[in-house]
Amino acid sequence: MKRREVRDGGGGGSEEGTSKEFGKNRWKRQKRNEQRLGGKGLSLEAFANAKSRPSGYNPAVIKKQREFYRNAKYVTKYKKTLKQQNLASDHMPTVSDDKDGDKTENSQMRSKTKKKSLLSLREEYEKKHTEVEKAKTEREAIIQAKKEERAKAEVRRKAEREKMFKKTRSGQPVMKYRIEHLLEGLLDGSK
Numbered sequence: 471m472k473r474r475e476v477r478d479g480g481g482g483g484s485e486e487g488t489s490k491e492f493g494k495n496r497w498k499r500q501k502r503n504e505q506r507l508g509g510k511g512l513s514l515e516a517f518a519n520a521k522s523r524p525s526g527y528n529p530a531v532i533k534k535q536r537e538f539y540r541n542a543k544y545v546t547k548y549k550k551t552l553k554q555q556n557l558a559s560d561h562m563p564t565v566s567d568d569k570d571g572d573k574t575e576n577s578q579m580r581s582k583t584k585k586k587s588l589l590s591l592r593e594e595y596e597k598k599h600t601e602v603e604k605a606k607t608e609r610e611a612i613i614q615a616k617k618e619e620r621a622k623a624e625v626r627r628k629a630e631r632e633k634m635f636k637k638t639r640s641g642q643p644v645m646k647y648r649i650e651h652l653l654e655g656l657l658d659g660s661k
Contacts, residue, residue: 633647 630651634643634651636644636647638644
């Protein structure tokens with residue numbers, strides 16, 4: 471007798487085989503999800519707070535901020551214009567009946583203020599320039615003094631080094647200079 475195989479519409483293989491594969495895949499998916507969620511899943515607190523954190527994009531808040539900055543810009547412009555008008559009104563001469571005289575007074579006031587402003591600007595520039603020059607010369611003097619100190623220290627070190635490397639006829643170091651060096655170090659340390 472011939473054996474008959476029962477075939478599924480699925481493609482050959484027993485039911486046991488497909489359930490095992492499904493089990494393996496399920497296990498892999500579960501492992502992947504655990505890794506993605508960071509361990510054995512989210513804690514209840516983390517799950518509850520997951521959606522409540524701000525994502526950074528909130529159109530309503532962005533619109534409010536934009537409006538706030540626009541209004542702030544308008545306020546600063548308005549304050550500047552008020553300030554300029556007050557300054558202009560302070561410098562304007564009093565109104566007189568004579569139109570030609572008014573024009574000449576106005577032009578004279580403008581020329582005086584221009585001259586004063588130019589003079590004051592030049593004075594400020596010269597003052598700043600002298601301060602910068604003074605600071606520059608002081609810096610150069612400090613740098614020069616440091617260079618001189620370094621050169622003196624180098625000369626002193628060379629002289630000491632020559633003394634320390636002096637040897638006797640038999641090749642032993644001359645102890646006189648070494649003892650002097652130690653004594654100087656002790657005296658400097660005690661002071």
